Amino acid sequence: MSEEIKEIEKETQHIGRDEFLSKLVKIGAGTLAATIVSNGMLGTASKLIAKSKNETPVKRKYHYGMVIDTRRCVGCRSCVLACKAENKTPPGVSYTVVFEEILENRPNDKPVFMTKPCFHCEHPPCTDVCPVSATYKREQDGIVVVDYDRCIGCRYCMTACPYSARWFDFGENYPAVEEKTPWAEVPSPEYKQFRKREHEKSPIGNVRKCTFCLHLQDEKGQYNKAEGRWPACAKTCTGKAIHFGDFNDPNSEVSVLLRERQYIRLKEELGTSPNVYYLL
Amino acid sequence: MNFIRELLSNENKISENLKKIFWTVGTALFVIGVYGWYIRFVDGHLKANYGSIVTWGLWVAAYIYFIGLSAGSFLVSSLVYVFNFKKFERIGRLAVFTALVTLLMALLSIWADLGHMERAWHVMVFPNFKSPMAWMIYLYSIYMLLLIAEIYFLLRYDLVKEANDETIRGKLYRILSLGSKDLSEQSKTRDKKIVKILATIGIPIAILFHGGVGALFGVVAARPHWHSGLFPILFLLSALVSGGALLTLISSVFQEGWFKNKDVVVELGKMVLALLLLDVLFQFSEFLVAYRGGIPSHIAGYELVISGPYAWVFWGWQGFVGTVIPIFLLILPTRKSPRWVALAGLLIAAGIFGLRLNIVIPGLAVEEIHGLTSAIYSHRVDPNYFPSIPEWTLTFGIIGFGMILFGFGEFFLPKHEEKESAIVSQSKI
Ligand code: SF4
Ligand code: SF4
Numbered sequence: 151m152s153e154e155i156k157e158i159e160k161e162t163q164h165i166g167r168d169e170f171l172s173k174l175v176k177i178g179a180g181t182l183a184a185t186i187v188s189n190g191m192l193g194t195a196s197k198l199i200a201k202s203k204n205e206t207p208v209k210r211k212y213h214y215g216m217v218i219d220t221r222r223c224v225g226c227r228s229c230v231l232a233c234k235a236e237n238k239t240p241p242g243v244s245y246t247v248v249f250e251e252i253l254e255n256r257p258n259d260k261p262v263f264m265t266k267p268c269f270h271c272e273h274p275p276c277t278d279v280c281p282v283s284a285t286y287k288r289e290q291d292g293i294v295v296v297d298y299d300r301c302i303g304c305r306y307c308m309t310a311c312p313y314s315a316r317w318f319d320f321g322e323n324y325p326a327v328e329e330k331t332p333w334a335e336v337p338s339p340e341y342k343q344f345r346k347r348e349h350e351k352s353p354i355g356n357v358r359k360c361t362f363c364l365h366l367q368d369e370k371g372q373y374n375k376a377e378g379r380w381p382a383c384a385k386t387c388t389g390k391a392i393h394f395g396d397f398n399d400p401n402s403e404v405s406v407l408l409r410e411r412q413y414i415r416l417k418e419e420l421g422t423s424p425n426v427y428y429l430l
Numbered sequence: 431m432n433f434i435r436e437l438l439s440n441e442n443k444i445s446e447n448l449k450k451i452f453w454t455v456g457t458a459l460f461v462i463g464v465y466g467w468y469i470r471f472v473d474g475h476l477k478a479n480y481g482s483i484v485t486w487g488l489w490v491a492a493y494i495y496f497i498g499l500s501a502g503s504f505l506v507s508s509l510v511y512v513f514n515f516k517k518f519e520r521i522g523r524l525a526v527f528t529a530l531v532t533l534l535m536a537l538l539s540i541w542a543d544l545g546h547m548e549r550a551w552h553v554m555v556f557p558n559f560k561s562p563m564a565w566m567i568y569l570y571s572i573y574m575l576l577l578i579a580e581i582y583f584l585l586r587y588d589l590v591k592e593a594n595d596e597t598i599r600g601k602l603y604r605i606l607s608l609g610s611k612d613l614s615e616q617s618k619t620r621d622k623k624i625v626k627i628l629a630t631i632g633i634p635i636a637i638l639f640h641g642g643v644g645a646l647f648g649v650v651a652a653r654p655h656w657h658s659g660l661f662p663i664l665f666l667l668s669a670l671v672s673g674g675a676l677l678t679l680i681s682s683v684f685q686e687g688w689f690k691n692k693d694v695v696v697e698l699g700k701m702v703l704a705l706l707l708l709d710v711l712f713q714f715s716e717f718l719v720a721y722r723g724g725i726p727s728h729i730a731g732y733e734l735v736i737s738g739p740y741a742w743v744f745w746g747w748q749g750f751v752g753t754v755i756p757i758f759l760l761i762l763p764t765r766k767s768p769r770w771v772a773l774a775g776l777l778i779a780a781g782i783f784g785l786r787l788n789i790v791i792p793g794l795a796v797e798e799i800h801g802l803t804s805a806i807y808s809h810r811v812d813p814n815y816f817p818s819i820p821e822w823t824l825t826f827g828i829i830g831f832g833m834i835l836f837g838f839g840e841f842f843l844p845k846h847e848e849k850e851s852a853i854v855s856q857s858k859i
Contacts, residue, residue, distance in 0.1 A: 242810030281563035303545015312652035355545030
């Protein structure tokens with residue numbers, strides 16, 4: 151049967167559509183179905199495999215992470231908005247959120263604020279459970295990403311993340327950017343894939359998460375604060391509470407802060423080793 | 431009341447009437463389900479009520495429930511085909527067939543739950559063997575093939591025997607016998623041997639895959655409610671309970687119901703009681719360790735179970751209806767009447783569904799970081815979850831589909847031993 155399929159494929163290139171169709175009818179609907187299914191599946195499969203090959207190992211060059219100063223955070227939530235604007239996330243998907251914790255015995259009931267993106271854990275439990283390896287930690291810079299074309303939307307990774315850093319895209323839209331409005335035509339720069347938001351198409355039906363705005367990296371994988379190629383939340387933070395950078399570079403802002411200040415990481419006991427630190 | 435009394439008074443008619451009820455309910459559920467599937471295909475997950483906090487809902491609970499029924503009834507059937515447990519022989523085939531039907535129902539439920547249904551095949555092509563979900567998928571596939579092969583060899587002889595008939599049944603049998611014409615005694619013993627081998631291989635596979643479903647939850651260290659070494663075992667045990675309970679019900683309705691199957695039903699009742707008590711013990715142990723251990727995050731899930739908004743699922747449904755009443759039915763003299771045992775089976779099977787819901791949802795409905803659900807406003811970020819109408823109807827549809835499939839299978843496929851009489855009584859309906 152694969153012979154037949156090949157032949158059809160060969161011939162389609164130089165025979166007319168009618169002829170092709172009549173040929174197909176002769177060969178039978180069964181073969182037609184098989185052709186479509188196998189071509190579709192094989193096509194997608196080979197594309198996905200090729201893609202994962204392209205992305206395979208370069209060794210770890212950068213070790214990106216964040217240091218968030220809880221003393222400087224004023225709870226304005228600009229980071230949440232900046233992220234929404236940058237990644238065009240729909241309602242119910244918010245790569246970063248700001249917590250408000252009222253601590254007792256602090257003067258004037260002043261709450262502690264804390265912004266929480268994905269921690270891009272050193273040992274992410276979310277990637278291990280993905281049945282199709284659609285989510286993984288990038289070799290070159292340790293950023294945990296989701297392959298929208300491979301993810302089946304089983305949401306197992308969401309249950310496995312101890313920090314609720316993953317969000318399922320149900321396909322909802324803000325009224326202003328409803329489908330068929332001009333605004334819906336503006337693609338999201340995420341992963342440099344520039345996807346438009348269309349019914350039932352990825353990333354709808356996928357799990358989504360913070361990417362450290364990796365679409366702002368240059369070819370070498372570097373960010374640049376001066377040029378504005380910097381994670382949107384860190385760029386926008388009014389209190390200058392979010393520090394971003396490369397832990398591999400001992401002189402980066404984040405490395406210096408970790409040397410000089412006291413920090414904690416959340417749920418250390420789970421062994422995830424988050425790359426986002428909170429200064430006290 | 432009178433109607434029911436009349437229904438149950440004429441002993442000869444009972445099984446017929448029960449069958450009528452079965453078909454009516456099955457068809458009704460199936461029709462209701464069309465709506466759920468329609469919405470699922472048109473709107474995707476938009477109309478579902480789960481979100482990014484309670485990210486698995488009714489469909490996942492239904493999935494682990496059906497898969498448990500499948501593993502449970504398969505293991506009961508292996509008592510017959512591996513351990514030669516003669517008492518259950520009458521329902522051996524029925525048990526294997528139930529295992530296949532419930533497996534299909536499980537796969538349908540989880541398929542509907544995927545964000546991208548059209549990508550289901552990815553799990554075969556890109557498996558990540560670090561993930562228990564990938565183990566399961568491979569184990570199911572083997573299990574499904576094995577079930578089909580086992581059913582074929584269980585039925586082959588009877589199929590071939592009646593394949594000459596020019597009725598629809600005969601024609602169907604000819605197709606199902608896959609061209610085999612062998613009617614010798616030799617082939618019969620060969621079939622028996624093959625069935626024994628398949629059933630034997632099936633036992634570890636059934637244990638592995640259902641234990642694997644338990645492991646799928648158990649390995650998630652982020653959810654203290656699930657993260658327990660007891661989980662895979664608890665899953666298996668509940669599977670046996672629910673599978674056995676379902677079979678008491680099935681064997682009192684089908685294959686001429688509880689007159690012919692009286693012994694089987696009563697015997698199954700005893701087994702189910704023992705397993706149920708063991709299950710209660712295991713669950714008690716889970717509660718004990720959580721509460722005496724006293725770690726707040728560990729207790730949080732159990733708090734939801736016993737005093738959350740859906741505590742009635744635990745106390746009323748799972749506890750009273752699904753555990754206490756059936757235990758009494760199976761201990762008191764009612765244990766000798768297949769009718770009451772079958773009722774107990776129904777209640778237990780229904781109760782275990784509550785147990786499954788209480789595994790999936792409270793495990794997710796606790797905030798992983800305090801304040802998360804009030805940090806942003808969205809109905810997708812809400813620890814309160816109640817399934818939406820499309821979710822319910824789709825699940826009902828799957829149940830209806832399973833019932834219809836089972837009904838047809840039971841109607842068309844050869845019966846145990848007294849084939850002649852069975853077919854005659856069938857044709858009267
Ligand atoms: S914070 Fe959650 S989603 Fe992000 S890497 Fe860690 S486990 Fe994965
Ligand atoms: S939802 Fe997607 S990324 Fe997450 S575990 Fe499932 S397939 Fe993997």
